[in-house]
Structure formats: structure tokens, C-alpha cells
Amino acid sequence: MSHSDFKGIHVLVLEGYCKQCLPFLRSFKNAGCEVTVLCGSRLDCSWLSRLPDHRILGICDIHRPQESERYIADLIKTGRYDMVFSPFDFSSKILAHNKEELSQHAHIVANNADIYDAASDKETVMKVCMDNGIPCPRTYFDIESQKELDNREIEFPVIIKPKRMYGARGFHIFETRNALNDHIMQKKIRLADYVVQEFIPSGSDVGAATLFIDNNGNIKSEFLYVCNHLYPENGGTSTLNSIVDRPDIIESCRRLVRNMDLRGIVGIDIMIDRRDNIGKVIEINVRPPHAVSIGFSGGIDLGLQTLEDVFGNEVTPMQITNSDFCLRILQTDVLWFISSPDRFRRSPRKLGFKKVKEQMFYWDDPLPWFGFLISGIKDYRKKMKEKRS
Numbered sequence: 001m002s003h004s005d006f007k008g009i010h011v012l013v014l015e016g017y018c019k020q021c022l023p024f025l026r027s028f029k030n031a032g033c034e035v036t037v038l039c040g041s042r043l044d045c046s047w048l049s050r051l052p053d054h055r056i057l058g059i060c061d062i063h064r065p066q067e068s069e070r071y072i073a074d075l076i077k078t079g080r081y082d083m084v085f086s087p088f089d090f091s092s093k094i095l096a097h098n099k100e101e102l103s104q105h106a107h108i109v110a111n112n113a114d115i116y117d118a119a120s121d122k123e124t125v126m127k128v129c130m131d132n133g134i135p136c137p138r139t140y141f142d143i144e145s146q147k148e149l150d151n152r153e154i155e156f157p158v159i160i161k162p163k164r165m166y167g168a169r170g171f172h173i174f175e176t177r178n179a180l181n182d183h184i185m186q187k188k189i190r191l192a193d194y195v196v197q198e199f200i201p202s203g204s205d206v207g208a209a210t211l212f213i214d215n216n217g218n219i220k221s222e223f224l225y226v227c228n229h230l231y232p233e234n235g236g237t238s239t240l241n242s243i244v245d246r247p248d249i250i251e252s253c254r255r256l257v258r259n260m261d262l263r264g265i266v267g268i269d270i271m272i273d274r275r276d277n278i279g280k281v282i283e284i285n286v287r288p289p290h291a292v293s294i295g296f297s298g299g300i301d302l303g304l305q306t307l308e309d310v311f312g313n314e315v316t317p318m319q320i321t322n323s324d325f326c327l328r329i330l331q332t333d334v335l336w337f338i339s340s341p342d343r344f345r346r347s348p349r350k351l352g353f354k355k356v357k358e359q360m361f362y363w364d365d366p367l368p369w370f371g372f373l374i375s376g377i378k379d380y381r382k383k384m385k386e387k388r389s
Contacts, residue, residue, distance in 0.1 A: 005031075005032075005313070006028075006031040006032050006033055006307050006311070007031075007032030007033075008032065008033075008034065009031075009032070009033045009034070009082045009083060009307070009311070010033070010034045010035075010036065010080060010081050010082045010083075011028050011033045011034070011035050011036070011081065011082065011083045011084075011085060012036050012037075012038065012075070012076070012080075012081040012083070012084045012085070012106070013025060013028075013035060013036070013037045013038070013046065013052075013085050013087065014038050014060055014072065014084070014085070014086045014087070014088075014091035014095075015038070015060055015086065015087055015088045015090060015091045016037040016038055016039035016040070016044040016045070016046030016047055016055075016060075017039065017040060017041065017044040017045065017046070017375070018045075018046075018087045018088045019045060019290070019293075019329070019359065019360055019368075019372060020087040020088060020287075020288045020289075020290065020292050020293075021037065021045065021046045021049075021087050022045060022046070022049065022051075022293070022360070022362075022365075022368060023292065023293045023296040023302075023303065024085065024087060024288075024302070024303045024306075025037065025046060025049060025051040025052060026051055026296075026303075026362075026365075027296070027301055027302070027303025027304055028085075028303050028307070029051050030303075030304075031303065031304055031307055033307070034053050034054075035051065035052045035053050035054070036052060036053065036054040036055070036056060036080075036081065037049075037052040037054075037055055037056070038056045038058050038060050038072070038075065039055060039056065039057055039058070039060075040057070040058070040059070040060055040061055041057075041375070042057065043371045043374055043375045043378075044371065044375070045360065045368035045369075045371050045372050045375075046368070047371070048367035048368050048370070048371040049365055049367065049368050050364075050365050050367070051365060056075070058071055058075070059071040059072075060072060060090070060091060062090045065090075068090070068091075068094065069094050069098070072091065072094055072095075073094075073098055073101075073102060076102045076105050076106050076108075077102070077105050078105075079105050079106075081105075081106045082106060082107060083106060083107040083109060083307070083310055083311075084102070084106050084107070084108050084109060085109045085306065086109065086110065086287060087287060087288055088287055088288075089120075089285065089286075089287060092110060092116070092286055092287045093116065093120070095108050095109070095110035096110040096111055096112065096113045096115075096116035096117075096286070097113045097116075099112060099113065107310045107311070109264060109306060109310060110264075111262060111263055111264065111286055115260065115261055115262060115263075116286050118260060119260050119262060119266075119284045119286050120164055120284070120286060121163050121164060122161065122162075122163050122164070122195045122283050123139070123141065123163050123195050125256075125260075125281065125283060125284050126139040126141075126195065126197065126281075127139075127141065128256065128259050128260060129256065129281050132255060132256075132259055134252050134255055134256050134259075134281060135252055135278045135279060135280045135281065136280050136281040136282070137197045137198040137199075137200055137271075137280055137282070138155070138197060138198040139195060139196070139197040139198070140152060140154060140158075140196045140197065143191050143196050144191055144192040145191060145192075146181070146184060146191070148191070149180075149181075149184075149191060149196070150181075154177065154196070155198070156174065156175055156176055156177065156180075157173055157174060157175045157199040158173075158174055158180065158196055158197060158198060158199055159171060159172065159173050159174070159196075159197055159198075159199045160172055160174070160180070160183075160189070160194045160195065160196050161194065161195055162193055162194055162195075163193055163194065163195055164193075171235050173199055200271045200273050200280065201273075201274060201275065202234075203274045204271050204272055204273050204274040204275075205226045205227070205271070205272040205274075206226065206227045206230060206238070206269075206270070206271055206272075207224060207225055207226035207227060207241075207244070207269075207270045207271075207272065207279075208224070208225060208227075208267050208268060208269050208270060208285075208289040208290075208291065209222065209223070209224045209249060209250060209253040209267070209268045209270060210222065210223055210224075210225075210265065210266070210267050210268075210288070210289055210292060210295055210302075211253060211254070211257055211265075211266050211268070212264065212265055212266075212300075212302055212305050212306075212309075212315070212318075213257055213262055213263050213264060213266065214263070214305075214309045214315040215263060215309055217258070217261070217263070218315070219254055219257070220305055220315045220316070220317050220318065221295075221300045221302070221305060221317065221318040221319065222250050222253070222254070222319075223243060223294075223295050223298060223300060223319075223320050224243065224244055224245075224246055224249055224250060224253075224270070224279075225241045225242060225243050225244065225291055225294050225295075225327075226241065226242060226244050226272070227239075227240070227241055227291075228240045228241060228242055228326060228346065228348075228351055229333055229336045229340070229346065230336065231332050231333070231335045231336040231339065232339070233336070233339070233340060237290060237332065238290060238291055238329075239328065239329050239332040239333040239335070239336045240326055240327070240328045240329075240333055240336070240348065241291040241294055241326060241327050241328075242294075242323075242325070242326040242327070242351070242353060243294060243298055243320055243323035244323075245323070246272075246279060248278075248279065249270060249272075249279035252279065252281065253268045253270075253281070256268065256281060256284070260284070262284075262286065264286075264306065264309070265287065265288050265292075265302055265306065266284065266285070266286060267284070267285035267287065267288060267289030267292070268281060268283075268284055268285070269281070269282040269283050269284075269285065269289075270282060288302065291327060291359065293327060293359045294327040294359075295320070297322070297325065297327060297357055298320040298321065298322050298323055299318065299319065299320055299321035299322055300318040300319070300320060301318065304316065305318065324353075324354075324355060325353060325355035325356070325357050326348050326351065326353040326355070326356055326357070327357050327358075327359050328348070328356050328357070328358055328359060329358075329359045329360055330358060330360075330361075331360070331369075331372060331373045331376055332376070360372050
């Protein structure tokens with residue numbers, strides 16, 4: 001499919017603060033699209049990018065959900081846009097839950113609400129995995145009260161985490177039953193809202209698989225990356241990533257997306273258990289993962305595949321053609337280096353990578369890198385507090 005086939009298509013990209021936006025903005029522009037991005041600040045990386053044709057300073061804020069939903073819906077209902085694309089959880093949920101109505105005004109890149117909700121529920125995903133023999137952490141289902149917890153045989157250590165929440169917020173590890181009970185009492189935890197599951201030990205690799213599934217359910221691209229550096233190291237965000245070849249893990253992910261009837265770009269968080277070297281599903285993200293740029297750098301144009309799928313064309317099958325590099329977010333990788341006791345043993349060269357690419361920096365579009373840095377400094381304490389809560 002030629003890029004020129006999409007000349008004149010007007011694309012609205014939401015959540016312009018997300019670093020995931022940047023490779024998609026570039027892809028849509030390369031395809032000939034007219035691109036508008038919705039931002040909440042003039043420091044957003046997409047606002048500072050030279051790539052969008054239009055920038056809107058509006059409301060798309062996780063802390064203002066109802067206002068954001070109304071604002072986005074009203075924007076789409078103007079009829080100015082041919083396609084609406086979401087790079088992250090917050091706006092993906094808005095699009096999924098309003099897809100039927102908003103599809104009268106534009107092509108909405110989102111799964112249907114029931115499928116989106118099922119895939120976003122960590123407990124539901126674990127049930128699908130365990131029912132279908134897809135590797136995942138041992139999960140304890142149907143624990144909705146302290147009494148039910150006390151009556152269950154549970155092998156410690158375990159973790160608890162909210163069934164529905166973005167990132168690592170609400171994630172806690174417990175070595176003993178007493179420690180878990182104390183936490184539940186002190187924080188007044190409502191167990192019905194949480195998943196209780198096996199803790200995969202420290203030293204296991206964290207990663208994510210990304211798959212593109214077309215409207216007919218055919219998988220058109222797939223890749224897996226591992227997080228070589230995380231900040232913070234106990235459940236933080238990846239700062240250095242590399243592509244790995246694990247057909248067994250990809251096959252598990254293929255089975256999962258088919259069982260859940262997912263479409264479009266799907267990210268599946270994985271932990272490669274150091275005890276048995278098995279890649280185990282942690283959760284599904286019904287949107288591009290944080291380091292999706294690594295797939296673009298490796299030869300998979302998810303933006304073009306999205307356009308082909310949305311506008312009824314045959315989606316071009318793509319595969320990784322280059323994996324001899326690692327992808328870094330320098331701003332946060334510096335924080336990893338400062339805090340990690342493994343800083344000298346796990347440098348890119350020690351890990352075997354001579355080529356280090358920057359996820360946020362492009363010579364022809366440098367300003368988003370600086371905007372991301374300034375925003376990160378401003379929001380650092382707030383984000384760390386959210387992760388610890």
C-alpha cells in the first residue's frame with residue numbers, strides 16, 4: 001500500500017503529552033495525512049514537535065475525566081477529522097466507551113467497550129490465561145473480603161494490585177500473611193477491587209510484546225522487547241530496551257489476543273521468570289506500549305498498518321528487520337544510573353549493544369526531548385507519590 005493513498009486524511013491524535021505519540025505523528029505525516037494533536041500543555045512533547053499541522057490546547061486530563069470525555073466528544077463531533085487515534089490508556093477508554101456514538105463522525109481507533117473492559121481487567125486476563133494454558137503468575141480468584149482471604153491457602157510472597165489502574169500504582173509485595181493483613185487494615189483495602197497473585201522474583205526480566213491485529217482478526221506484525229533498565233527498579237518504567245527473539249512468548253501472546261478477540265495495536269506486559277525462563281503474561285494494554293518506538297526503529301510501521309486497517313485496505317504484514325540496537329530514554333536513564341547498584345554492570349555496552357538510539361530525540365525534531373525533560377522535572381515528585389500509593 002502506497003503512503004500516497006492517505007494524502008488528505010485528517011487524523012486527530014489524543015494525549016499529546018505521551019512519548020508514544022511521536023513515532024505515530026511521524027508515520028501519519030509520512031503517509032500524507034493532515035495531523036492535529038490534542039495537548040494539555042505547551043510543554044507536551046507533541047505540542048513542541050514540528051510534525052503536527054495543528055495543535056489544540058484543550059482538556060485531556062486523567063484528573064478531570066468527565067470534562068475530558070465531554071471535550072473530546074465535542075471535538076470529534078465537529079466532523080473535522082477522518083480518524084481519531086489514542087496512544088494511551090485514558091483516552092483509549094474514552095474512545096472505547098463512546099465508540100458507537102462517535103463513529104458517526106469519524107473512524108474511531110478503539111476496541112468495542114466490552115472487549116476493552118475485559119482486556120483492561122487484570123483478573124479477567126489471568127482467568128483467560130489460566131483457562132487456556134497461557135503462562136501467567138498463579139492468581140487467587142474470588143477473594144473479596146478479609147474472611148475469604150483468611151480461609152484460603154496462599155503461598156507467599158504475593159503481590160496485590162488494583163484490577164483496573166494504569167501503570168504500577170497500587171502495586172505492593174508481601175512476604176507474609178500478617179504483613180498483607182496489616183496493610184489491608186491500615187489502608188482500608190477493598191479486596192474486591194484487587195488481584196492477589198504470585199510474586200515473580202526479582203531478577204526476572206520485564207518486557208512487553210506488541211501485536212497488530214487487523215479487523216479480520218489476522219495478526220499482521222509482532223515483536224517483543226525487554227526492559228534492560230527500569231526506574232525505579234522495583235516496578236518502574238523502562239528507560240533502556242532491546243528487542244529479543246522469543247517465539248514461545250510471541251505464541252502465548254498470539255493465543256491470548258485471539259481468545260480475547262482483540263483488534264488493532266495491543267501491548268502485553270510480560271515477565272520472564274528467572275526460575276524457569278518462561279515468559280508469563282502480567283497484563284494487557286489495549287494501546288501502544290511505552291517503548292513502541294523500538295518497533296518502528298526495528299522495521300514495523302504501526303502507524304501505516306493502522307491507516308490501512310481503518311480505511312479498509314489490506315494491511316501490510318511487517319516484521320522486525322533490525323534488532324542490533326537498544327532504545328534509551330536518556331532523561332530517565334540518568335535517574336536509573338544514579339540509583340542502581342548495577343550501573344556499571346548493566347551499561348549498554350556491557351549488555352552487548354554498540355548502537356544506542358534515543359527514543360525521544362530526532363535531529364529533525366529535537367524540541368520534544370527538551371519538553372519531556374522539563375515536564376519530567378516538574379512532575380517527578382507527584383509521579384513517584386502516585387507509584388507509591
